[in-house]
Amino acid sequence: MENLPTDHFVKSMQFTARTHRDVYAAIDPTQAALSQKGKVVIITGASQGIGARGFVPSFAAAGPKAIVLVARSADKLQEVADDxxxxxPNVETLVVPTDIGDPASVTTLFEKVKQKYGHADVLVNNAAVFKEEQPVKDVDQQTWWDEMSINIRGTFLATQQFLKLLPSPETPAKIITLTTGAAYQVFPGLSAYxxxxLAVLELMAYVAIENPNVVATALHPGVVMTDMVKDMFRKFALDKPELVGGIGVWLAGWEGPDRSFLSGRFVASNWDVEDLVGRKEEILQKELLKMDLNAKLGAEQFE
Structure with a gap:
């Protein structure tokens, strides 16, 4: 890893002709085309990292009715709300300290959302933990499972409650769930993460096919310098949180180019959104940006 250039992951994962590491015009959340006016946005993991520095300020800039700030720490959430x-000042905030891995806590979160707003329009599944860095044979069993449980169960619980709160099966909604390149690339020692x-990436595929009214996208944030970045990835952590926030706002957009073709699919923050739209028909026809086995399957090949 030490011999790789700092843009290695940008180029090795490149899907669009243009790539970015910072916010750019097409995803600038202040533009009218990306307005979230009248919408209620829930952001988990909003107290720090990409949540506090990327998603929260970017969605606030898009002018929603309200942002529901979710994380464990009430004090840190209040600091974000104060910012x-x-x-x-025209964007309302609702601070709801929540243990995202606890069903009762998540139920309470959505009860508060229902009482105040009826339902939410956008869910950003950003909360996650990244602790273990040990081979499978050496990793502590309980710690490994706890990381799996928080990241998968927490995303599932928030997603399920969000969907249940929608007024009807026709109500449009957006879900952005954070995934990673490690969902399909194997990095030794990072099995739990x-x-x-990978599980939450596939969860978005299920949500997309089961809920045609919902655009559910799995977003790889690139490599942003946060407390979760492991030492071996620090030299690559040049992607800005504003880039990830801007992509999130674009994916949750209600006007302009169609985003529904990305529902149930993997998107990387480094990819140019206009180039993505330009490849729409190819993505749909070839079933790109979805998990699959790298093999030719089917009895017809042997006939």
């Missing part, structure tokens, strides 16, 4: 009150992010 929004200063920078975007990689497998959990």
């Amino acid at each position: 929004i009150a200063k920078s975007h 990689g497998l959990s992010k």
